[in-house]
Amino acid sequence: EAQVTQNPRYLITVTGKKLTVTxxxxxxxxxxxxxxQDPGLGLxxxxxxxxxxxTDKGDVPEGYKVSRKEKRNFPLILESPSPNQTSLYFCASxxxxxxxxxxxxxxxxxxxxx
Amino acid sequence: xxxVQSPQAVILREGEDAVINCSSSKALYSVHxxxxxxxxxxxxxxxxxxxxxxxxxxxxxxxxxxxxxxxSLYLTASQLSYSGTYFCGxxxxxxxxxxxxxxxxxxxxx
Numbered sequence: 001e002a003q004v005t006q007n008p009r010y011l012i013t014v015t016g017k018k019l020t021v022t023x024x025x026x027x028x029x030x031x032x033x034x035x036x037q038d039p040g041l042g043l044x045x046x047x048x049x050x051x052x053x054x055t056d057k058g059d060v061p062e063g064y065k066v067s068r069k070e071k072r073n074f075p076l077i078l079e080s081p082s083p084n085q086t087s088l089y090f091c092a093s094x095x096x097x098x099x100x101x102x103x104x105x106x107x108x109x110x111x112x113x114x
Numbered sequence: 115x116x117x118v119q120s121p122q123a124v125i126l127r128e129g130e131d132a133v134i135n136c137s138s139s140k141a142l143y144s145v146h147x148x149x150x151x152x153x154x155x156x157x158x159x160x161x162x163x164x165x166x167x168x169x170x171x172x173x174x175x176x177x178x179x180x181x182x183x184x185x186s187l188y189l190t191a192s193q194l195s196y197s198g199t200y201f202c203g204x205x206x207x208x209x210x211x212x213x214x215x216x217x218x219x220x221x222x223x224x
Contacts, residue, residue: 033211042116042201043156043214058211090155102146103212105155 002027006091006106013081013113021076021109023091029104031094032074036060036087037108043090049074050096081113115139117204119215126192126222134218136202137184145178145185146203146212149196156201159187192222 004025013019025032033048035058045058049068063085065077074093078085091106117138126132136145144163148156162178162185173190189196199219203212 035214040216042216043203045211045213048211059213102158102161105157107155 002104004091004093004104004106006089006109009107009109011109011111013111015082015113016080019078019081019111021078021089021091021111023074023076023106024072025074025091025093025104026072027093027095027104028071029093030071030096032068033058033092033103034064034066034074034076035090035092036085037090038087046076046089078111081111083113085111086113087111116213117202117215119200119202119218121218122216123219124221126220128194128222128224129191132189132192132220134187134189134200134202134220135184136186136204136215137182138204140183140206142178142180142183142185142204143207143210144205145176146205147176147185147187148201148203148214149198150201150217151198159200189220192220194222194224196220197222 007022030051034046035043037043044060046064047058047066049055052071055066089109092103094101094103117136120135146161147159150156164180176187178185199217201214201217203214
């Protein structure tokens with residue numbers, strides 16, 4: 001089954017404790033991205049990757065890092081989480097740069113930083 | 115620049131129709147529509163490309179007016195399963211990334 005898998009689904013952590021949210025897709029997609037979703041703001045892009053070893057900042061990249069060492073995986077790293085990073089996070093993948101293609105989203109990770 | 119969606123929220127009774135609008139201040143190449151049910155991931159509905167072609171699937175259709183830089187999503191004879199938040203995403207060119215609007219919450223009640 002074609003899917004994007006994120007882990008964990010829920011995470012509560014303390015300020016400053018490094019964490020990683022994993023994302024994996026099994027569709028051989030080139031393009032992957034991370035979004036955060038906050039009430040009233042919709043989905044805002046954090047980082048994206050056009051292919052292996054090619055990543056770039058989205059609209060709200062501060063406080064986040066990513067890596068793309070393999071085509072299927074695109075982890076999101078918070079080196080020193082802060083309470084304002086409490087949010088619902090989604091990973092998405094699509095065959096290539098958006099254009100006329102649909103995106104497939106993971107199930108989301110609800111992160112709480114206390 | 116984030117597109118604007120209207121209305122912010124709408125409540126319908128089963129069988130009623132609804133229109134959700136998405137507008138941008140800049141020229142558009144495409145508009146994407148997604149639906150997100152509570153607690154779930156956004157799911158793709160359709161993409162409309164520059165050219166104004168209306169698309170549809172069963173009772174959900176959409177139009178794209180590139181001159182007005184806006185798109186409308188039409189939900190006909192709504193069903194309970196239509197409840198959720200609808201997002202539009204816009205691209206200025208085929209190489210731009212998609213920027214999502216804030217969403218429209220739609221609730222269908224019996």
